[in-house]
Amino acid sequence: MERITISLDDDLLEKFDLYIQDKGYTNRSEGFRDAIRHLLSHSDELEPQDEECIGCVSYVYDHKERMLSSKLVETQHHHHGIQTATLHLHVDESNCFEATVLRGKTSEVKAMADQVTSQTGVKNGHLHLVPIKPI
Structure with missing residues (x-):
């Protein structure tokens, strides 16, 4: 697993923190991992048509x-x-x-x-x- 650093606007981070708290995530990292999985699974460019x-x-x-x-x-x-x-x-x-x-x-x-x-x-x-x- 690789550790990364990202920068977010304060308002966006506040909304994200409220979202992950409401959904029951125990930490931001798991929330970001799920958000990235969701984004990638809904991306037509990365979606193999024969899968x-x-x-x-x-x-x-x-x-x-x-x-x-x-x-x-x-x-x-x-x-x-x-x-x-x-x-x-x-x-x-x-x-x-x-x-x-x-x-x-x-x-x-x-x-x-x-x-x-x-x-x-x-x-x-x-x-x-x-x-x-x-x-």
């Missing part, structure tokens, strides 16, 4: 949008090899929330998430990727 990952694509959509439910189910069937589970929630009379857990190569997981979130009627969507191999 295995776990992903969760979550999205809100208008279930009254013509044919959207059928298109979403069709997309899930088309990518049946990487889909592991889906949670469906009725938010109100028009909106549904779904979270689909995926496992596969990063490129495949991203492709399915993009195909889902780009559908007309999907209001908001986000893919959370977690690499299986440690960074």
Whole structure:
């Protein structure tokens, strides 16, 4: 393990200290290590597209949008090899929330998430990727 020195604005350090205290970190070093791991795991430049990952694509959509439910189910069937589970929630009379857990190569997981979130009627969507191999 290597020891480094960094300089931070007082306000930024104060916010970081409050954050790590709230999250239960015992020291700054572990907080910084987790922050760097998080940054690197969410960096497209460092993300090998052929590595295995776990992903969760979550999205809100208008279930009254013509044919959207059928298109979403069709997309899930088309990518049946990487889909592991889906949670469906009725938010109100028009909106549904779904979270689909995926496992596969990063490129495949991203492709399915993009195909889902780009559908007309999907209001908001986000893919959370977690690499299986440690960074």
